[in-house]
Amino acid sequence: MTAPSSSLGSPSKQPRWTATATRTAFLEFFKSRGHTFWPSSSTIPYEDPTLLFANAGMNQYKPIFLGTVDPQSDLAKLKRATNSQKCIRAGGKHNDLDDVGKDGTHHTFFEMLGNWSFGDYFKREAIGYSWELLTEVYKIPKDRLYASYFEGDPRNGLEPDLEAKNIWLDVGMAEDHIVPGNPKDNFWEMGATGPCGPSSEIHYDHVGGRNAANLVNKDDITVIEIWNNVFIQYNREESGELRPLPAKHVDTGMGFERLLAALNRTLSNYDTDIFTPIFTRIQQLTGVRPYSGKFGSQDPDGIDTAYRVIADHARCLTFALSDGGVPSNIGRGYVLRRILRRGARYARKKLGVELGSFFSSVIPVVIEHQGEFFPEITKKYNDIKELLDEEEQSFARTLDRGEKLFDGFARVAQTSGVNQLNGRDVWRLYDTFGFPVDLTRLMAEELKLTINDAEFEEAQAHSKEVSKAVVKKGGKEAVKLDVHDLAVLEKNENVPKTDDSFKFGPGNVTATIKAIYHEKSFATSTSELPENSSFGIILDRTGFYAESGGQEYDTGSITIDGVAEFAVENVQVFNGYVLHIGQLKYGTLQAGDEVFAAYDELRRWPLRNNHTGTHILNFALREILGDHVDQKGSLVAPTKLRFDFSHKAPVTPAELSKIEEICDTWIKRDVPVFSKDVDLKTAQKIVGLRAVFGEAYPDPVRVVALEFDVEDIAKDVTNPKWRNTSVEFCGGTIRRLIAVTGTEAREVSRTATTLEAELEFIDRKSGKDKDTALKAYTVTLATADISVVRKAALRDRLANIRKNFDSEVKAAETAATKKAVDALEAFFKETPDAHVYVARIDEAQGNAKVLQTISLKAKALDKPAYLLSVDSEGSKIAHINYVPKSLITPQFDAKVWAGVVTKIIGGKQFLTLSRTPGGRKDDSIQGVGSEPKRVDEAVEAARLFFSNRS
Template identity: 55%
Template sequence: MASSDTGSSEWTAQRVRETFLDYFKQNGHTFVPSSPVAPLSDPTLLFTNAGMNQYKSIFLGTVDPQSDFAKLRRAVNSQKARQPLPYESPHLSVPLLTSSFYSVFALVDLDDVGKDSYHHTFFEMLGNWSFGDYFKKEAISYSWTLLTKVYGLDPDRLYVTYFEGNEAGGLEPDLEAKELWKSVGVPESHILPGNMKDNFWEMGDQGPCGPCSEVHYDRIGGRNAAYLVNQDDPNVLEIWNNVFIQYNREADRSLRSLPNKHVDTGMGFERLVSVLQDKPSNYDTDVFTPIFQAIKTVTGAREYRGLFGAEDRDGIDTAYRVVADHVRTLMFAISDGVIPNNEGRGYVIRRVLRRGARYARKYFQVDIGNFFSKLVPTVVDQLGEMFPELRKKQHDVVEILDEEEVSFAKTLDRGERQFEQYAQQATLKGSDRLHGADVWRLYDTFGFPVDLTQIMAEERGLRIDDAEFEEARLKAKEASKGQKKAAANVVKLDVHDLGKLEKMEDVQKTDDSAKFGRDNITAHIKAIYHGKAFYNSTEDAPSGEQLGVILDCTNFYAEQGGQEADMGRIVIDGQAELEVGDVQVYAGYVLHTGFMKYGSLSVGDAVICEYDELRRWPIRNNHTGTHILNFALREVLGDGVEQKGSLVAAEKLRFDFSHKAAVSDADLQKIEAKSTEYIRQNCAVYSQEVPLATAQQISGVRAVFGETYPDPVRVVSVGVELEEILRNVKDPRWHEVSIEFCGGTHVQKTGDIKDLIILEESGIAKGIRRIIAVTGEEAHEVQRIAQEFENRLDQLDAMPLGPEKEREAKQVQVDLNQLVISAVQKAKFRARFTAINKQVLDGQKAQQKLEAKMAVETITSFFEAAENQNASSFVVKLPMPTSAKAVSESINYVKTKMQNKNVYVMAVDPEQTRVAHGCYVSQELGDQGASANDWAAVVSNAVGGKAGGKGATSIGNGTNPDKVDEAVSLASDYLSKFKL
C-alpha cells in the first residue's frame, strides 16, 4: 500500500478522520455538528437512520429561509445515525450523505456482532455534501484525489461503479459519471456498471433519490479483481459511495427532476482505517484496540488475538469484540438522551447492555454492576473531541450504565439457572428446541431479551420455537389486559380480616426493614387472601382474580408518607410468579396484591421478593427532592411554611404547603436555585431511628403538623450525619440543614437527583399552595423540551412580518399553553412571546392600514381619472393581495365620501386561499331596483361562501380565488340591467 504524500505512513484512526474533514474544509465545506443519534422530538423514529436526515428539507427545497441551513451550500460533518439492516443494503450505500457519522445498529442481527470482523452496532461514516452547488464532476474529482493523492491508496487496487440504467424505470445509464471517472485516470477495465440495487439510491418509497457511484478496494492487489466487486468478497470491499440526488420519487412511483441537484456521499470509516493500516479486520485497528486494552486492564483477561468461530475456543476474543462494540453504542445513545427501558429505542439499548453484560460475566468472569462504566473514560478520550456530548454527559452515562447493570445483575444468576433447567428439560425429552413459553418467561421474569436467550441456546445446541414464543407473548398480553380491568377493585384488608390475622399464631407483623436496601430477599408466605377469605394455596382461590399475599418479611415499600408503593414480583424460580401491582400496610401487616402469572403459591413457600428497582430509582430521586424542596421553600418564603401533604411518584413529585399568596416567579426561581445548589453539593443522605422525644427537639426539624409518628421515629438528614446532630440537637446550625421525620426511600447522595425543576405552582385551598416538580431524567427531558421551544421562539422572532409569521405565531401560542416545562421558564417564554406577538399584531395593523389606503386610492384614482369623470360605477379586483378588513374599509369610505358612486371591490388574500369582496349601491341605483345583497349574491355564486349586509352595503367572503375574474364579469353584467 502506498503512503500518502504527507510523508508519513502512520495512519491513526484520529488522523484518518481529521484528514478527511480538513480536506473538505479546505475545499469550501462547512463543518456541521452531528444531530442526535436519537431524534427525541420525533417518537416515530427509533434512531436517526441516515446522515442525510437533518438535510432532507434542503434537498426538497422546504428549508426555513431564516435558518442557517438555508445558506448552506457545502457541508462535511460527523453524523450519528442508524446502521442499515442487512436486508436493506448488503453494501455500503446507506442514505450516505457526507459525514463521519455513527449509526445505531437495528438489532435484527445483533447476534452477529462480535462473531465476525465487520458487524457493528455503531458504524462511523465520513462524507461530504453539496446542496445545489457542485455536482458529479467535482464530487468524483474530490473522491479520487483524496483517496489516491492524500491517503495514498494504490490506484490499481481501486474499482469504481456507475449506474447502468433501468429501461423499465425509464432511466438512462449514467455515462456522464463513467466518463468523469475516466477523465481522472481510472482505466476502463476498473469502471463497472451497476444495477438499481447497487447503484441507484432512494431514501424510501418517496423522497429524494438518484444514481450513485461506488469506490471499491482490493485488499490483495496485483490482480484484476473487477469480477469480485459487489460479490460480498471480504477482500474486495466498498469504501465510498457518491450519491447524485437529482430526482424525487413521487407517491405514484414516478420520478420528477428536483429543481436543484445535490451530492450526498459516505465513506466507511472503520473500513478505510483498516485499509490504510493494512489490517484484515476493523477490530485490529486503533478504532478498537484502546478499548481492548481497557477491557484487559479491567478484567485481567488474556490479550486479544483476533480469533473467530471455532478458533476462538474460549470465546474470549468474541467477548472482546462484543464489549468494545457495545460500550460505544451505549455511550452514544445514552449521551443523546436514550434511557434504557422496555419500550422503543430504550429497549434497543437495554438489549445491547444486557447482551454485553452477560458476555462480560460469562467469558471475562467479572462481576457486573459497574463493568461498562470502567470503560467509559477510554471511549471519551478517543471520541470526546469529535463528539463533545460524550464528555459533557460522561457522569450521566456512568450512572445510568451502573443502575442498569445492577438491576440486571439481580436476576442474571437466577435467570441462567432457570435457563439451565429449561435446557435440561428439553434435552431429557430428546428435543433440540426450547419451549416458547419458557423463552417468554425468561424475558418477562428475568429480563432476558430473546436474542440473549438465543445466544445461550446456541451454546447448548438448542433453537427457539418462535411461533410458540409469540403465542406465549400474546397470551400474556391478553391476560394482562383482563387483569388491569379487574384491578379496579383492589384487594384490601378490613377490621374483620385484621382480627382473623391476629388470631393466626404463625402470622406476625411483617418485617419490612429490608425496604431501605436495594437487594432481593428471600421470604416465606404467611397468608394468602382473596375477598373475605384466607387460603392455603393460590390454587384454592378463585382463578384469574387479584390476590393478596402476606410475607414474614419484605423489601417492597408499602404506600405511606406520600410515597407510592413499589411494584415487582414474588417468585419461585421456574415454578410460580405473582406480579405485584400494589403494596399496602394494614396495622403492621404488609399486603402484596397482584395476579398470578403462572404456577401456584402456598402458605409456607420460600419465595424471592423482587421489587422494580428501575421504577424505585426515580421515586428515590423525587423523595429526596421533596425534602430539598421543603427546605428551599422555608429558606425563601420563611419559617411559616408548613407541609400540608405530598405525593412521591416515579414520574413527578407533588408538595402542598401553607402560604397566604401565590409564589411569585422571582421566588420560584430562588426556590429552584436553592434546591439546585443543595443538589450540586452532592451531599450524603443519612437516616437513623431516633427516640421521638429527642427527635422533636432537633433545631429546624421538619414534620407534618398533626401527623402521628412512631417511637422511635426515622429521621433523614441531608449533608450532616445524625450522630453529629444528636450530640447537640438544639444547635442552631441545623436550621441550615434539611432534617425531616420520614419513613421513605432516598438517594445515597444528592447528586443522584441531577436537577429539580418546578413545573407548576397553584392554589388548592385558601392558604394552601401546591408545587409539582420533576427530578433526574425527567428534569433533563423538560429542559431539553424548553431548549427546543426557545429555539423555536428564536426562529419566530427572526421571521419577517407577513402571513407565514402570523400563522406560526398562532401555532406557537397554542403549543406554549400546552408545554410542560419549568414554570419559571414558561413565564419567561410567555413574556417573550407576548413581545414577539405584539410586533406581529402591530405589523398586521400597519399592513391592514396600508392595504386599506391602497384600496381607497385604487377607487379614488379611477374616478379622478379624466376618462372616468362621468363614470358612476366601478367593479375592480384589487391588484395586490389584501385582507378582508381593507375591502370593508374601502366600502365604508365610499359610503361616507362617495355616496353617488356604485362600487364593487374584490381581493384575494395574501395566502391565495380566500376572496374578500364587498359592494356599495347608491341611492340612484337603488331607486331602479338594484340591491347590494342581490349584487353580492351574484359574486358569491362564483367565488363561493356567503355575503350579507344592511341597506346599501354588503360584505362577503369566498373560497374560490380562481373564480375572481369570472366574478368581476358577473358583477359588471349585473349593472348592465340598470340605467347608469
Template identity: 50%
Template sequence: MEQKSKWTGVAVRKTFFEFFEQRGHTIVPSSSVVPHNDPTLLFTNAGMNQFKPIFLGTIASTDDISKLKRAVDTQKCIRAGGKHNDLDDVGKDSYHHTFFEMLGNWSFGDYFKKEAIEWSWELLTKVYGLDPGRLYVTYFEGDSKMGLEPDLEAKELWASVGVPEDHILPGNMKDNFWEMGDQGPCGPCSEVHYDKVGGGRNAAHLVNQDDPLVVEVWNNVFMQYDRQKDKSLKSLPAKHIDTGMGFERLVSALQDKSSNYATDIFTPLFDKIQEVTGARPYTDKYGKDDTDGIDTAYRVIADHIRLLTFSISDGAVPNNEGRGYVVRRVLRRGSRYARKYFNAEIGSFFSKILPALVEQMGEQFPEIVKKQQDVREILDEEEEAFARTLDRGERQFEKYAAQAVSNGSKKLSGADVWRLYDTFGFPEDLTKLMAEERGLTMDEGEIAVAREKAREASKAVKESVQTFAKLNVHQLAELKDKLQVPVPNDEPKFFKGDTTGKVQLIYTGTEFLKSSKDLPPNTPFGLLLDKTNFYAEQGGQVTDTGRIVIDDVAEFEVRDVQQFGGYIVHNGFLKYGELTAGVEVICEYDELRRHPIRNNHTGTHILNHSLREVLGDDINQKGSLVDQDKLRFDFSHKAGVTIPELKKIEHMSNEYIRQNCKIYSKDVELDLAKKINGVRAVFGETYPNPVRVVSVGIDVDMLLETPENPEWRKVSVEFCGGTHVDQTGIIKDMVIVEESGIAKGIRRIVAYTGEAAHRVQRDADEFSKRISVIEALPFGPEKESEVKQCTVDLNNLVVSTLTKEELKTRFAKVTKSVLDEQKKRQKAESKTALDAVTGHFAKDENKEAKYFIGHLPISANTKAVADVMNHFKSKDKERSVYLFGGSKDEGAVVHGVYVGTGLASQGVTAEKWAAAVSEVVGGKSGGKEPTRQGQGTNAEKIDEAVDIAGKWLAEKLKISE
C-alpha cells in the same frame, strides 16, 4: 509502516474535513444520534438525516443549515433497531458496528456528478494514497421496468479519472439506486469498494458479494428524482450530492488492516477492557479461530460502550419502549458477554470502560465529555438492576437448554423464551445469542404467541381489578388473634436488592387461604409474607411494583402494596404456577421504577427545606405525592410564590443536591426526635414511637448529641418512613414545573428530578430554538401561522416554571411584533383598497357611476374589504361596491358587497348577489343587508367570480328595467 503510523483515526477525520473545506464546504457538526424531532426514526442511521429537510424542501428559511450550498461532516450513526439493525452481526465479523461514524460531503443544488467523482478519486488515491489497483467502483445499470437508463455519465466520469475499465462495474436497483423512503428524493448512486487483500489480484467478482475482504467504503448518491405516491419518478428542481463514507472502514484500509477492529479506533478500548478484566490481549480472531470467544467478547464490549455512551449522552435513556429499549437490550447483551467471557462483576463494568472512550473521542464529540457523569450513573444503575436476575436467568436458561437437548428438538419453546424475558429481563436477542452458543434454535411465531397470551392475561386482570381488597378491623383481628400471624419484617425495603421471604397466607378479599391452587386463573389476590422489601404506599410515596417468584415454579406479579395495622398485603395476580403457605419466595421490587421515586422523595425533603428558608417559618406541609414521574408538594402559604422566590427556591435546592450530601436515617424515640432544632413533620400526623428520622448531610447521631443546636435548622431533617437515595448527587437536578393555589392559603409545587428534569431542560432548549427560528422569519403567512401554533404549544409546554416565564416573555415580543406588523399592514391595505375604489370613482369617466366591481390589489384581507364597505355605507350611501381580495398564489380569496340606495331601489340585494358569487368561489357568505361578506375556497376562480358578479348585476338591472 510509515504510512500506517501516519493515518491515525484522528488524522483521517481531520484530513477529510480539510480536503473539502478547501473546496468551499462548510464543516457542520454531527446532529444528535437521537432524532428527537423525527418520529419515523429510532436513531440517526445515516449521514443525510439532518439534511433531510433540505432534500424534502421543508427547511425553514431561518434554519442554520438552510443557506448551505456545500457541507462536510462526520455523523454519529446507530443501526441497532428498526429497519437497519446490525446488532446480531456485531462481534462475529470484522466490519459491522451498532455505532459508527459516517463521513460525508454534500452539495445542495450546487455541484453534481463530475466534481463528486473527481474529488472522491483524488482524495482516496492522491491524498490518502490508497492503491488505485485495489479500488473498484460501481454505477447504476438502469432498470427497464422503471424506465431508467443506465448511468453512463458516471461510468464515463470514473474512466476519465483513470479507473481501469474492468474496475468499473454495473449495479442493480438494490445496490446502485438510493431512495430516502417509499416516497421522496432519490437517485442513482456510485459506490467505491476496497480490496483488503490486494497483491495484484482482480476482485471485481467479489464486489457486493458480502465478502469481508472486499468492502464498500464510500457511496456517492446523485439525488435527482422525486419518488411519487404512484411510484413514478419526477425530476427534482435542483440536483444534489449526498455521500457517505464509513469512517471505520476507511481507517482500516489506510492502516492496511483486514479488520476495522484492528485499528486505533478500537485498540484504546481493548486496552482498557484488558486492564479492567485482566484478560489475555486482543488477537483479532474470528469464528472457529476464536476458540475461547474472548476476541468476540472484546469486539462486542467495545462496540456496545460506543452505542451506549453516545445514545445516552444524546438523551436515549434506557427503558422498555422504542429507542430506550434498544439501549437497554444492548447493555444487557454486553453485560452478559462481560460476565461470561471476562468473568467481570456486573454492576459497574461499562462505566469503567467509559473513560477510555471519552478520552479518545471527546475532542470531536464534546457532548460525551459534558455528559460523562450522567452516562456513568445510568450505566451503573441499569447494570445493577440486571445483575439481580442475571445469575438466576442463566441457570434457568441452562434448564430449558437441557430440556431442548434431551427431547431431541434442540429448540427452545416460545413460552420459555418469553419467560426468560418476562421474569429475568433477558431480551429475546440475548436468549437467541445464548441459544446459538449451544446449537439451539428458537421459533419467532411461538414467542409471539406467548407474548400475546401474556398481554391478554395482563389486560384481563387490569380490566377486572378496580381496587384491590383491603383488610378491615375484623380481618386484622383474625390475623393477629385467631391465626396468630406475626407482623412482617419490612426493614429490607430500605436497602437495594432482592430478599427472600416465606408465604404466610393468601388473601382473596373475603378469606385467608393456605394455597392458591383452587383460585381461577387471572384472579386478583393479596399475598402476605413474613419478610418483604416492597414499599407499601404511605407518606405520600407510591407503592412499589415488581414480582414475587419461585424460579420456574410460580410467579406472582405485584401491582400494589398496602399496609393495614402493620400487615403488608402484596396485591396482584399469579402469572403461572401456584403458591402455598410456608414456601420460600424471592421478592423483586422494580428497582428501575423505584430509583426515580427515591430521587423524588429525597428531592421533596430538600424542597421542603428550601421553601422554609426562602418563604419563612409559616410554611407547613399539607400533603405530598412522590411517584416515578414527579414530586408534588402542598404547603401553607398566604400568597402565591413569586418568580424571584421560585428562582431562589430552585437554586437553593439544586445547590443542596450538588453538595452530594450523604443521607442518614435512624429510628429515634419520638420525644427526643421532636427536640431536634428545625425538624420537619406533617402537622396533625400521628407518628410511631420510635420514629424514623431522615437527615440530609448530618449524621442523626450527631444531631442527637446536641438536638437544640441552632445550626441544625440549616439542615433538612424530617420524620419519614420513605425510601431515599444514598447521596444527593444521584438526584442530579431539580426543576420546578408548576406553582399554583389549590385552596385558600394552600399552594402546590410540582417538580421533576433526575432524568425527567434533564428531559424538560432539553424540551426547553428545543422550544427556545423554535422561537429563534420564528424570530428570524420575515413577516408573512408562514410567520403568522408559526406564531399561532407556537402560542398553543407554549401554553401546553411542561418545562421549568422559570424557563417558561422567560420563554413567554421572549415570545410575547415576537407576538407583539407580528401584531404590530399586522396592524400596520392592515392599515396600509385598507388605505390601498379604499384608494383603489375612490380613485376609480374620481376618474372623469366614472364620476356618475353607481357601482364598482373589482379585484383589489390586496391580500385575502377581510378587514380591508369591510373598511371599504363601511366607508360607502357611512359616507357615500348611494353607490354600491362588490370587492374581491386574495389571489391564486396566496391560495385564498375574500369577497364583500355593499348595496347602495341606488341599486337597492332597483331590487338588488346583497344576499342574492353574494350567493351568485359564492357558487363560483365556494364557501358561504354572511351578513345583514345591505352588506354581505364571504371567504371562498376556490382562489383560482377569483377572476371568474369578478366576471360573474358583473354579469349577475347586469342581468338583474336588465330585468328591473
C-alpha cells in the same frame, strides 16, 4: 473470519492514519469545495417517529429531500453540506447488534462521513470528488478501488445508469473495475414513497494485486463497501410510478471506521486508534491479557470477542445516553438496555468482571478521545454514570440466578437429544430475570443449542393475555384485608407481622410464605385458587416497600427459580402485615415454601430519588416562602412527585424560579443521604426539623438528613447549622407543587426548548402566516406540560411578540390606507375630467377595512369608485364600490355594478354598506370573491361596465 494476516500489513503502534486526521481530511476537503459544515444530529431522532435511532447521514436532511423544509430556516439555505453523522444500527430495519464482536466490520454505533448537494451539483462532481479524495488525499492505490453502478430495472422502466459508469471511466478508473449492480444494491429509496434514485458504491480491496471485481457485493471480507453515492433524481408516487424530480440531489455516506481500517491496511476496524485506547482501558480495569485480534475458532476463550463487544457497546451507550436516551423496557430504551446487558454479560463471563460500575468506568476514555469533535458527550458524564450504574447493578443481581436457571434449561435440552431450548423457559428468563431473548440466544449458541421460537412467542402471547384478564377484573385494587381478616391473622401464631426492615437495604431477600389470601379467605396453596385470579401473599420478611407516606409501592416478583413465579403488582400494609398483591405466572406456591422476593430495582431507583427530592423541595419551600410552610401531603411516583403544603398566597413564577434553583443546586451537589432511628423526644428538638403537621410518629422515629450524619445531629440537636440542610421525619390554604423527574423531566425540558425555538421561528414570520401561527401557538402553550417557570417566560415572550405584531399590522394598515387614499385624491386632481376610479389596491392585502376607508374618501369627493384587493395568501379577493346618488338609475346602482364583478371573481353574498335617502337604492356594496387570479379581468370589466351604463 480470521485474524488480519501479515500479508495485509498489520497496523503498527503508530497508525498510518489516525481517526482525527482521517475525519479532518474528509471535512476540510469538502469545505474547500464550497460545502458548509453541518453538525451531526442527535442519535435520538426526537422529530422523526419513524426511526428508533439516527441510522444514516441523510436523516436530518429528509425535510429538504421531501420538500417540507421551512423556507425561512438555515437548513433551507443549504446548497452543499458535509459532516460526520453519529449513527446507531441496533434495532428496527437496520440491526447490526447480533453481529458485533463476531467480525471486524459491524458496530452498533459508527460515524458516517458524508457530503450532500441540494439541487446544486450532481453525478459528475460527486464521483469526481470521491475519486480525488480517495486517490490524491488518502493516497489509496487506484487498483484497490472498485465502483458499482445501477444496472437498470426493466420492471420499472429504468435504463442502466451508463452516465455514472462513463464518469468513472473519465476520472480514471479502469473499466474492469466498474461493475453493474442490481436494484437491491444500487437503487436507493427512502421508503415506499418519496425521493429515490440510483447509487454508485465504492468498494475497497484489502488484498490488492489482483482483479477482485467478481467479489464486489459478495459478502467477502476482503472486499468491502466503503462509500455510497446516491443520486436522488426520482420521486416514488403513491401509485408506484417514478417521476423525475424538478431538483436533483446528491446524498453520500462513507463508513468512517471502515475507511480508517482501509487506510491502515487492516481487515478489522478494531485495529485502529478508534478502539485501541478503549481496549487499553478494559485491560487496566480487568487485568486480562491484551487484545490480540482473534476471531471465531481462533478466539477459543472469547476474550477478544468480549473486548470488541464491550468497546463497541461502550461507545454506543456513551453517545446515545449523551443525546438523551434512557434504558427502559420499551422501544429504543429497551434496545439500549439490551446493549448494556449483552456487554455486561460478556464482561462478567469472559473477563471475570464484578459488575456494578464497569461500563461507567470504561466510557471516560471514549469521552476523552471523541469529545473534542463531539463536545456534547463531555457534558453529561455524571448523568450517564448514574444511569449505567443503576442498570448494571440491577442486572448483576439477577444475572447469577438467571444463568443458573439457564444452565438447568440447557442441560435438559442437551440430555434430551433435541439440543433446543424450550421457548417457555426462554420467556421466563426474559420475564423474570430481564434476559433479552437475543442474549439467551447468544448463550445457547455458545453451547450449540437453538431456541424454539414458536414456543417463545406462544408463551409471550399467553402472558399478555393473562395480564389483560387481570386488569379487566380490577387487578391491583381487588385484594384488601379488612378488620375480620386481620383478626384471623392475629389469632394465627404461624403468621407473624412482616419484618420489612430489609426495604432500607439491598432489598431482595429469601423469605417464607406465611399466608395466601384470596377473596375473604386464606388458602394453603395457589392450586386452590381460580386460574388467572389476583391474590395476596404474606411473607415472614420482605424488602418490598408498601405504599405509605405518599410513596408508591414497589413491584417485582416472588419466585422459586424454575418452579413458580408470582408477579407482584401492588404492595399494601395492613396493621403490620405486608400484603404482596398480584398474579401467578406459572407453577404452584404454598404456605411454607421458601421463595426469593425481589422488587423491581429500576422502578425503585427513581422512587428513591424522588423521595429524596421531596425532602429537598420541602427545604427549598421554607427557604423561599418562610418557616410557616407545613407539609400537608405528598405523592412519590417513579416519574414525578407531588407536594401539598400550606401557604397564604399563590406561589409566584419568581418564587418558583428560586425554589427550582435551590433544588437543582442540592441535586448537583450530590451529597450523601443519612438515616437513623432516633428517640422521638430527642428528634423533635433538632433545629430545622421538618415534619408533617398532625402526623403521629412512632418512637423511635426514623430521621433522614442530607449532607450531615444523623448520628452527629442526634448528639448535638440544638446546633444551628442543621438549619442549613434538610432534616425530616420520614414516615391556612393548601398549595400543590408537582415535579416530574428522570426521563419525563428530560422530555419536559426538551418540550420547553422546542417551544422556545418554535416561538423564535414564529417571530421571524410576517403577515397572516404570523397571525395564524401565533393563535395556534397560544393554544399549544396553554396545554403544554412544561415547567411553570419556563411557561411563564414563554407567555411573556408571546405577549410581547403579539403586541409588537399588532402594532406592526396597525402601522402597516395605516400606511397602506394613506397611500391608497393619496392615490385616489391624486388621480382626480391630475385628471379632473375622469368620471370614475377603478383600481387594484395591492398594498391593502385584501384588508376590507382599508378598502372601506378609501371608499369613504371617494364618497367625500362625490366620485364613483370600485376597489379590489387580493389577500396576502392569494386565496381570496376583497372588493367594494361607491356610486354617488346623482349617478344611480333604475338600471345602475352599487349592487348592479358589484354583480358584474362577482360574475368574474365568484362570490354571491353582498354586504350593503349604505343606501340612498329613502332606502331605495344601494350606493355602496362590499363583497369577497374566490377567484383572485381574475382580479385584473374584473378591474377592466368594472371600468367598462361603468362607461357603457345606460
